[in-house]
Amino acid sequence: MSAPPESHPGLGFPGDLLAQLPEAIAAFSREGRFRYVNAAAERLFGGALGALVGRTLEEVRPGADGRALHEALARVEESGRPERFEYRFSPVRWLDVRVHADAEALWLIAADLPGAPRTPVSGEAASAKARLPADALLEVEREARTRAERTAEYARRLQEVTRLLGQALSGPEVAGAVLEVGVSALGAINCGIWLLDGTGRRLEMMQSRGFGAEALAVFSAFPVDAPVPVAEAVRGGEPVWMPSWAEYARRVPASDERAHGVVLRDEMTAACLPLHVEGRVIGGVAFGFQGPHLFEDAERWFLQILTQHAAQALERVRLFEAQRTDITERKRAEARTRFLAEAGALLSSSLDYERTLAAVARVAVPSLADWCAVDMPEPDGQVRKLVVAHQDPERVRVAMDFHARYPPLLSAAGGIGKVLRTGEPEFVEHLTQEMVDAAGSDPVRRDAVRALGIRSLICVPLRSRGRIIAALTLVYADSDRHYTEADLYLAQELALRASAAIDNAALYREAQEAVAARDTFLGVASHELNTPLTSLALNLQTLQRAVEQLPLDAHPGRPAVGPKFQSAQRQVARLASLIRELLDVSRITEGRLKLEPEPMDLAELAREVAARAAEDAARAGCELRLRIPASVEGVWDRLRLDQVVQNLLSNALKYGHGQPVDLELEDGADAVTLRVKDRGLGISAEDQARLFQKFERLASERHYSGFGLGLWIVKQVVDALGGRIHVDSAPGQGATFTVVVPR
CATH class of the missing domain: 3.30.450.40 (GAF domain)
Incomplete structure (x- = not known):
């Protein structure tokens, strides 16, 4: 243990600790002569302690500058009241100066005004700072706290x-x-x-x-x-x-x-x-x-x-x-802006695009439309009306009946069918009787169109990856309003946002399908690989026993066979471990991770896993150090805890860089804490956020083998046991994984 820091003679403070403070601190005699300076004051006044002691500020800084500080000391000595002022130390440097008197000395504390770089203060230096005159210290700390609170x-x-x-x-x-x-x-x-x-x-x-x-x-x-x-x-x-x-x-x-x-x-x-x-x-x-x-x-x-x-x-x-000249148009523009913002939020709130499009259609009514509909082409050439929105449910029923009797045709010269076929928007500012009559010769259909009361409409396409997937239709009818070119622009902007949402949903669905297919493949592949691997392991053991029964001189290559068998068995064990990880991925993903708790001794299990890892530790050049109680009893799933300890220990040995690896176990009243600590590569804060994700590898595959599943499986098992896991690490400082499981 080191000796405590010595106090500066006659001043009653630990001078070597004050040297670490970022403020320039100097103690003066009643006559204004230097008695002590810390490192920051040495830099400020341009001299070491030995060269400054006994001199005055006027001698150290000749002229008006030194005289101003010296006079401040004299005033404080005479009045006993502290002073604080701003002091121009150089053309580009201003200081916040505080002068204070106590029973031992006159004190001068100088710091760069706010905005100057700050030097970190160690814990011991902070302790030394606490020994400065109480009112000066309180003032400094109060100002720092006030400044931080004000910034917040x-x-x-x-x-x-x-x-x-x-x-x-x-x-x-x-x-x-x-x-x-x-x-x-x-x-x-x-x-x-x-x-x-x-x-x-x-x-x-x-x-x-x-x-x-x-x-x-x-x-x-x-x-x-x-x-x-x-x-x-x-x-x-x-x-x-x-x-x-x-x-x-x-x-x-x-x-x-x-x-x-x-x-x-x-x-x-x-x-x-x-x-x-x-x-x-x-x-x-x-x-x-x-x-x-x-x-x-x-x-x-x-x-x-x-x-x-x-x-x-x-x-x-x-x-x-x-862009808007009259009040009415300005109000409509505000409504358009709000609608786009609300629609954008709705479109980004879900990856089920059909449900989202239906929600957007309902939001458009009545501010931007009396009717709003979304139609989608089907693979058989039919057009399906995904949603119709109107304030009156009876009018919705009328529109759906019209669609059932007169579904849009992709070959039509106008309307929804044309938009879905060509991708060109349709804009009708005023729907006249002549337009309705020209749309078809069927008088019943013309009457049905008139019954809808359409006065103005916009229909725009929705595209996804170059393909037209839907048409959005806005209709003014009962309110006797009419659309403008600005409304067409709004509809096209809405269509762009909706198309982006559909793209995202489609990509998400494809990704989910790909993940499901991958997990299915992993489950099948791991089962199929496990059987021949088990047979291979048994055959290797049989061959090894047969070879070991032969005399050493039976064949010139007989002595070299034993190590080769050991190497082959290690590779088989590694393959078996990888296959078990794949099986666990399949089980966990499908929700089939089953726990089988039983009374057990976790300390005994930890020692067993450490014994199995001894050979790997020797090959890695890592000393395996245990700090485990004699016994830690509880009710847990032995197999799964074995897997947790094994994976964490294997991970530490893999990245330990030949440094010692610690395995620690602490027994608590309500929970047990397991720690595995290495002194190797370390993990950055950014990488820690994705450390426990599936198939996540933070190091190069060329140098470190594995699927990137070990820590993910550990996290899933610990969560299933009702526990928690976290990592403390920094690049180049190793990593400590801590697992806490309840009893």
């Missing part, structure tokens, strides 16, 4: 605004969501969003919060070249972090003409950011705060992401609204 809150707020913007369908809704979330997250007292007008020369306020009447009069609209912070952000395309309006007026004197519109002029802090879309600026956002505001990295990040989301949402809304 910002992330939550961004999720909230993303959800709100996804639902927003107008510019005011977008602006309202951005401003409400921004104000509540940041604590701003006012805020606003401005957009460039059509000329690009003027900013017009779209929406605001917290502005009084006078401020609105001044800032509701102004030229983009006006001396206003948000205009500066728009012109330059970069955020403007304004410490106060008074400071801005000193920097931009012309802005003073608008100062009467600014409440709390000398105390007002603001963040002004441009709204960027595809490399161009479309407007700006401003948030105002009362009193000093540092705008830390997390807050700046939040504001920049927030304005990015706002800009994209505003642009999306602008494009959305630009």
Whole structure:
């Protein structure tokens, strides 16, 4: 055991542990001379401890820089009150400096301002940090905790605004969501969003919060070249972090003409950011705060992401609204967008495409159609109506009766049959009486068509892998509405989404069929292979016994036969193990994994498996180390637990790289824990997610044999026993598999 760290003479802290802290920490005498510095302070002040002790800050950093720090020490020594301030250490480096006094010394703690790289702190260093003056430590930790909580809150707020913007369908809704979330997250007292007008020369306020009447009069609209912070952000395309309006007026004197519109002029802090879309600026956002505001990295990040989301949402809304000129058309467009979103969700919710298409047809009524139908061609040339949707069940019955009496023909010159035959959409904006009369000479059929009341229709094809598999028909009838070219585009978009869903369902069905065929083959093949393999094993044993009875000098090759028999038997045993795995795959997949629990001693079983694996361990160059109690009794399936231990141990020896392998067993009151640990390749976090999948191999097949079934079978057996299994690993650090099974 190592000796405890020695305390620094006269200061009462473990100096070698403080050396690990990322902050620069220095202790000074009451006269302001160095008594101690940690490693970070040595780097900061450019000298080792021995070279710094006894010197003052003015001597180490001549000039005003060193004098400022020295004077801070003097003030704290005189007043006894801690100080904290920002200190420019170099042109590109700013520090957060805290000065504190205790009974032993004056302390200076310096850290890079937020955003500077951080150095990991060891457990011992964290302990040493805890021995610093309590109020300084509490302040550091409180600030770190506050910063982390604030960042988490910002992330939550961004999720909230993303959800709100996804639902927003107008510019005011977008602006309202951005401003409400921004104000509540940041604590701003006012805020606003401005957009460039059509000329690009003027900013017009779209929406605001917290502005009084006078401020609105001044800032509701102004030229983009006006001396206003948000205009500066728009012109330059970069955020403007304004410490106060008074400071801005000193920097931009012309802005003073608008100062009467600014409440709390000398105390007002603001963040002004441009709204960027595809490399161009479309407007700006401003948030105002009362009193000093540092705008830390997390807050700046939040504001920049927030304005990015706002800009994209505003642009999306602008494009959305630009295509529609009147309120009625805009409402219909919103309904189309919602329908496509809802239909897309429905289509992706199931791999049974017939049921899904039926659900989509029902969703289309009544917002986008009075009737909606899906028809599919059959192999015999007939057309099957998969679904008809209408608000009135009686009208659905009428449509189904019409289809039964007058089914669509693939040879028809128009309608559903033509769409299914040619793949060309059919669009009838106004179905006239002349069109109905020209469609056929049968007066009964014409009357039946009139009874349906069709006024406008769209029929589009659904394709899958280049083949037309269905037709989607939308009909306006009772509502006296009519379709437009925009509705045709909507129907085609819906057809594309439905076709993709059908493709996915077909691929899934084919994959399932292929998996079922594979499992059937594995079951049959494993049974068929097992019989001759058993016969081969018996014949090898018979031959071995016969050869062993011969004298060693009976034949020149007699001494070499024994090892060859052993090698052959090992290969037969390996084949038998692979065949058992295939049989288990077949049983588990078909739900035929049967457990036969019996009283047993798991410790005895573990030792037996380890004994069987001893030869494999020797060949792999791995020392097999056991830590097993004398007895661990319980009621389990002996054969299946044997398989679990065998597979985990075999896996560890295979990938152990000649390093020791540990087999451990722990007895508990309610459960037993088994661990197998190797020190070989290790497993990455990404690969661990698929480690227990069927036929999954993480290493090269050229170097490691097997089907990739062992760990999958282990997982299935452990689950069947009501237990759990997990792995702890990292690349190059080996792997530890832990199995917990209840008693």
